Amino acid sequence: MTQKLVIIGAGMASGRVIEHLVEQAPEAYDITLFNAESRGNYNRIMLSPVLSGDKTYEEIVTHSTDWYAQNAVTCRFGEHVTAIDRDRKVVRGENGEVAYDKLIIATGSAPFIIPVAGKDLPGVVTYRDLDDTNAMIKASAEGGKAVVIGGGLLGLEAAAGLKERGMDVTVLHLMGHLMERQLDPAAGYLLRKDLEARGIEVKTQASTKAILGQTKAEAVLLESGEILDADLVVMAVGIRPETRLATDAALDVARGVEVNAQMLTSDPDIYAVGECVEFDGHLFGLVAPLYDQAKIVAKGLMDAPDVFQVKELATKLKVTGCDLFSAGDFAEAEGREDIIFRDPARGIYKRLVIEDDRLVGAVMYGDTTDGNWFFGLIKDGTDIEEMRETLIFGPAYQGGASVDPLSAVAALPLDAEICGCNGICKGTITDAISGGATDLAAIKTQTKASASCGTCTGLVEQLLQASLGDAYATPVAQPVCGCTELSHEDLRRLIKSQELKSQPAVWQELGWSTPNGCPTCRPAVNFYLLADWPLEYQDDPQSRFVNERKHANIQKDGTYSVVPRMWGGITNPLELRAIADAADKYNVPTVKVTGGQRIDLLGVKGEDLPAIWADLNSAGLVSGHAYSKGLRTVKTCVGTDHCRFGTQDSTGLGIKLEQILWGSWTPHKVKLGVSGCPRNCAEATCKDLGIICVDSGFQVSVAGAAGMEVKETERLVDVETEQEAIDITMAFVQLYRENAKYLDRAFKWVAKVGLDWVRERVVDDLDERRRLIDAFELSQSIYRKDPWAEHAQNSKTRAQYAPIANLNLEAAE
């Protein structure tokens, strides 16, 4: 006897159920199909090609009106089901009731709307169905700016589509990298790069605070305070299962409608299928498992019950030119091993995660041809021990190719600058090599590359090797650490010439062998990036040693020392009183006068740091950076103000220099001294840069040291005016910032490049001196700020100094 089957929701899951039924048991059920949308089943995943204009709606319809008619499905499209009455076994639609013997809930899911002010303004859309897609197409016809909130699969497809239709698109993503559920940071970086290359702006770690506008959306306000103009705002931050009907009907509902392995809800006459269900704690957001579910539902309805099983899933992004693939579980864990392959030249990244000789996860970008092969290995749990060595090269490559260690250099474009001193590009050098130059000396004479400071020698040698192969054996330079084969010098040059402006860019383009570096390379890379790209790169506190992250020196018992700046060693009663008060208030056990002409408060608790800083700030005191690889102190003597021998205002010059240089980050610490006469009471001749004032002007000398090594400074130049002394100092510090290896004090760096090389740039070449000064000032426009004030005043950073929780009470109960 024909039974009455009612289906709520004409989506991709229920569509598949109907197909099975009409094929295998056409007489068994009399089907009524409700759909809130005013149309039947279409291929929802192809909405993105419709948005971008590659397809029309007609092309993605799965079941046409004719198809429903032929199969005698009663369609009630454009009609919401408002309730299920389980006692009477009827479903209530907006236009009347229908009785059922069997019922299927297939209501899919609803876009998640973040609860911010302005979320209901016209111009704010979600991305779920054809109506949303049409709304976006209409809005894009007027051009303008679109902000897409959410950098997952849906958000990025929306962004690419809107860009294709001529809008200015910005994607906001809360997490550190795009598609973080499917991709690791390295693949996320490549994806971002591809999107940016097509003109889409991407902001990560961007949290939306409100959508602004009077009668329609006009802008998006971020937590950071930044405001982005927006004519259209797309919210694509996630989905939640559409469970309202089931909840009202008192079926078991957790996050989704709970079903057993036969896809039955807690009522034996009601099935649920698709994104609205929860099975064994799992939710579903891709079609592959839904099709499996549909088969199980159809079998149940045909009295041949079967069992649904959760399988591994693979993801791809439907944006042309962004080839990514991800499958399985790619988190790092104990007992898991990574195999990483990077080909910077072709923008390829592949990572396989192996556990117990089985492949458990795979992430790949740029070349995804082997994706399905890997996916098969994951699903089948194939033992890969035999293929381990060559696995990453895919099925075709089981012969064993080796990774090219020179690929970073090979990847450089011909116009990439190799020798910064003489402005020599890669092309010039490779031309010389093809013209017969076979060693470093020949390259030096023919092109001048590496003939000056010599820091590009490693790169030139790698070019020789890349071009001549085994005919040229590169002397091995000391690599930065175990994560790379590059030396510090090569790393610095490549960051400049390849314009690498983020950490993931460095890891990928330079072929790092670890996911995100180690404690040795990360602080170095962080410094190089902020020194070379002050505007584009954002300093990363998590890549710094504790002292520079907490802006205080850690002590052996875990407390901190606090050293406020005393400009040029000058202080006054107000400052001294503030320091004394702070010492009292925060129970500072030791107050010491340092060797750098200022006062150290030792033994401050980490939690008290923001408060003690705020107190010191209110007396005008700022951080002394006693903890930084940056400017420490400028030691001065009393000079002409008081001393009978003083020739120039050494105290005044010292204060000026300290005020110009403070806050700047340098490869290692920088200390200055200014003495008023050759008696040299400020010990200027054992500093990184020292100035001795004399009747005729100022003697500037550099490259001194008085720590583990003691070394007298070398005279750089004598100048007549104070301004010249200041200019020379700034240019010298900037040259050091641009060129030295991380953790080389100035004297070590000068010993490598030679004092003459420094003098040419800082003293002789006035244009270069000007450029250095301008570059320094540009960087200081960002970094010449008191980090104490910034940390003490920003409630978010301030909170970081306190414990996240205090469980002493709760756990003791």
Added chain:
Amino acid sequence: MNWIDIGAVADIPLRGARIAKTPVGCIALFRTGLDEVFAASDSCPHKGGPLSEGIVHGQKVTCPLHNWVFDLNTGEAQGADDGKIDTYPICIKEGRILIDADSIRNRSAA
């Protein structure tokens, strides 16, 4: 298990750490580059360095005082150094971090 909420994942800086005060001393909560969270004792077995102030790399942390490295899964010191930090079960639900209060209590009773 007796899960209690101790805060949001987002409250910990990416590749950083925060501490929670407990009867067994400070527990450090580490957030890795892949957004995993680990809980372990904050105190380095070498000379008591605060591990929450170390650099987090992969699933490891390096002590800020003398650079011992610990695997956050097992708590074992890496390389030539010999030592172990206590680790605590944790679970993450909708962006919140839950810690097992029993594991803390048992540790304090022991």
